[in-house]
Amino acid sequence: MTIHILNSLKIKPYLTFIKGSVTFLLVETNQGLVLIDTGIGRRDHLHPTQRMRYYKYFYRASKGLERTAFHLVQKLGYRPEDIHHIIISHLHLDHAGGLSDFPWAKVHIYKEEYDHVMARPSWKYEPEHWEHKPDWVQHKLTGEKWFDFDAIQLKGFDPEIWLIPLIGHSPGHASVAIRDGEGWILYGSDALPYNARVDLVPRWFARYFMYHHAPCIRELVAAHPEVRLVAGHMALRFYEND
Ligand SMILES: [Zn+2]
Known part of the structure; x- marks a missing residue:
């Protein structure tokens, strides 16, 4: 069972020194290939909406289809039609753009995110990304725990996959173990902050501003070094495909 950690877009946001990425994962499982987040999709490159154009402009995003999940999957020797499941952490436009490249896949999502976005989409979401009406699988908490975190084990997957609601960045944001x-x-x-640097987020900053979960995650990895962190935006040097 292989887990690939891939980059779907190079980004260099204005007013920062960041040379980063938009991260997604491709996991071989007993239920076929699973994508975890999708980056931006082929349509976002070929026929970008106004909102997507702004995003790509401000983040000084790389061009070209070769980094899309659809192309990277094939470059690694897999077939896109063998992606049976997608797990989406949240539906922001830089994470959900590839959904429409795999319209046959079941899309697993924390129910809070789904309910919020469908009722009150904001400028951070691009409804075109789910215009094809994906086969959504909405998950609710049922009292299970992953370490000390309330979590939901996705049934029947080997290796084990857990959805861990860590809300704040979006109303139903969930991380995935x-x-x-x-x-x-x-x-x-x-x-998680850029490049998963939870060590750089002071507790007061987390409490009042952003990355509210960073202190807890820092404690988790200190106690359990077998847990490896990957953020939604890692530095370019991190990747196997860069
Ligand atoms: Zn986001």
Whole structure:
């Protein structure tokens, strides 16, 4: 069972020194290939909406289709039609753009995110990304725990996959933990700061401003070094495909 950590877009936001990315994962499981987040999709490059044009402008995003999940999957020797499941941390436009490239896949999402976005989409979302009416699978908390976190185990997956609601960045944001041999990969998505540097977020900053979960995650990895953190936006040097 292989877990690929991939970059779907190079970004260099204005007014920062960041040379970053938009991260997604491709996981081989007993239920076929699973994508965790999708980056931006082919249509976002070929026929971008106004909102997507602004996003790409302000983030000084890379061009070209070769980084889309649809193309990277094939470059790694897989077939896009073998993506049976997508797990989406949240529906912001830089994470959900690839949904429409895999219209046959079931899309797993924390119910709070789905309910919020469908009722009150904001400028951070691009409804075109789910215009094809995906086969949504909405998940609710049922009292399970992953370490000390309220979490939802996605049933029947080997390796184990857990959805861990860490809300704040979006109303129903959920991180995703994947069993990786003896350890875990915690794909924190946008609940984690750039490059997963939870050590750089002071507690007061987390309390009043952003990355509210960083102190808890820092404690988790200090106690459990077998948990490896991956953020929704990692530095370019992190990747196997850069
Ligand atoms: Zn986001």
